[in-house]
Amino acid sequence: MGDQGMVTVASAWGVGATIDRLQAAATGADLLVFARIDHAGNAARAGFELRPTELLIFGNPRGGTPLMRDRQTSGIDLPVKALAWEDADGKVWLTYNEARWLADRHGLGAGSESAVEAIETGLARLVRHATDPAVQ
Template sequence: MTDHGMITVASAWSVGVTIDRLETALAGAGLLVFARIDHAGNAARAGTELRPTELLIFGHPKGGTPLMLDRQTSGIDLPVKALAWQDEAGQVWLTYNDARWLADRHGLGAGSEQALEAIESGLAHLVERAAAP
């Protein structure tokens, strides 16, 4: 499903396993993982309950730099992020920003097209590998 510039796919795995699988897929593709944030764990430390929710921040300078050379403001949305989260019914989802939304948001030009295509197809493939049974 696509919503407000985000693409969301169902995962067959728990939140933690989904992010583990995504990390493995990213490493296999030569991408760098910059951070893994356990929002539910942080919420618990603050005395608040949150269903399982983890954010992975990742990328590669070869993918993001062309976008920032085109429009430096795109750096606010880079590196790429993926959020695994569990809904009220227990279904786990994996959400990430649509590369085309990034292009529209920042007014990226033709010089960014090759990088956008690589990000778009690469993310779809990696997310599928992480979420599929």
């Protein structure tokens, strides 16, 4: 489902396992993992409750640099991110920004089209690996 430039996909695993699978898929595709943020853990340390929520920030300069060369402001949305989160019913979801939304948001030109397509295709493949039990 697309929502304000975001894609949200149901996951068959818990939040931690979903991010583990995404991280493994990303590193297996020669992407760099820049950070993994446990929002719920950070909230707990500050004395707050938050359902399981983790963010993975990952990418590759080969994918992001062409976008930033086109419009440097696209760097605010790069590297790419994916958020695994548990809803009030205990269902786990993985949400990420659509590459096309990024292109529209920053007014990227035709020169960025192939990089945008590669990011879109690559993200979809990684998300399938992280969320779909049929994908090994």
